[in-house]
Amino acid sequence: MKSKRSLIMALFIIFVLNILIICIAQMTENADAAVYKQGSSGSVVRQIQTRLKNWGYYDGSVDGIYGSKTTAAVRYFQRKNGLTVDGICGPQTLAALGLPTGGGKTTTYSSDVNLLARLISAEARGEPYVGQVAVGAVVLNRMRHPSFPNTMSGVIYQNGAFTCLQDGEFYKPVVDSAYKAARDALNGWDPTGGAIYYFNPATATSKWIWSRPHVLTIGKHRFCM
Numbered sequence: 413m414k415s416k417r418s419l420i421m422a423l424f425i426i427f428v429l430n431i432l433i434i435c436i437a438q439m440t441e442n443a444d445a446a447v448y449k450q451g452s453s454g455s456v457v458r459q460i461q462t463r464l465k466n467w468g469y470y471d472g473s474v475d476g477i478y479g480s481k482t483t484a485a486v487r488y489f490q491r492k493n494g495l496t497v498d499g500i501c502g503p504q505t506l507a508a509l510g511l512p513t514g515g516g517k518t519t520t521y522s523s524d525v526n527l528l529a530r531l532i533s534a535e536a537r538g539e540p541y542v543g544q545v546a547v548g549a550v551v552l553n554r555m556r557h558p559s560f561p562n563t564m565s566g567v568i569y570q571n572g573a574f575t576c577l578q579d580g581e582f583y584k585p586v587v588d589s590a591y592k593a594a595r596d597a598l599n600g601w602d603p604t605g606g607a608i609y610y611f612n613p614a615t616a617t618s619k620w621i622w623s624r625p626h627v628l629t630i631g632k633h634r635f636c637m
Contacts (some may be wrong), residue, residue, distance in 0.1 A: 435634060447500060447503075448460060477519060492593060493508055509565055529591045531547070531616070532597075535581075541593065541629070543632075543633055545597050546630050548597030549601065552598070553606055586626060605628070
């Protein structure tokens, strides 16, 4: 009987210790997550303002002070990009801006996958799988090209870069295959061989895009340099 009570007590202690470990881990994760809101200041706020200004969401001074104008600009950015509209730059908004979330490399990678998957789904939903990976590869190729922003959010949210941000496709539910395609692209698969543009010949209205050197065609998309 005594040994049975000892066993129950030991199991109870193990259970309590597991709960404590989980709570501590959650508290540490929350403590590491960066949050910027009205009243914050510093270099990260300056970066937030710079990106919002470059993308046409903010017309105030880039002074590193998170005031009412910055809050309004953040709310505008959140509203236009399917984020929770609270005027606060937490992990999700920071990731959409291409800024560190404070959650480490794993969080950053996860944010990249989600953002890239959303674009792939919007631009290549219904395309062959290799075509979905190719669209993701174009985004990554642009990040490495001197003519484009060097962050994923910068490339995706660049004014006029992708029609899906104007026609609302970007905010529709993401198809499952897009997540796998995003991971494959991020892991280095580039079916295009370095292409930085693509378009659908059946719907393209720009004469300029037809002048770009053709690399290959996958599904309905023509990929070019």
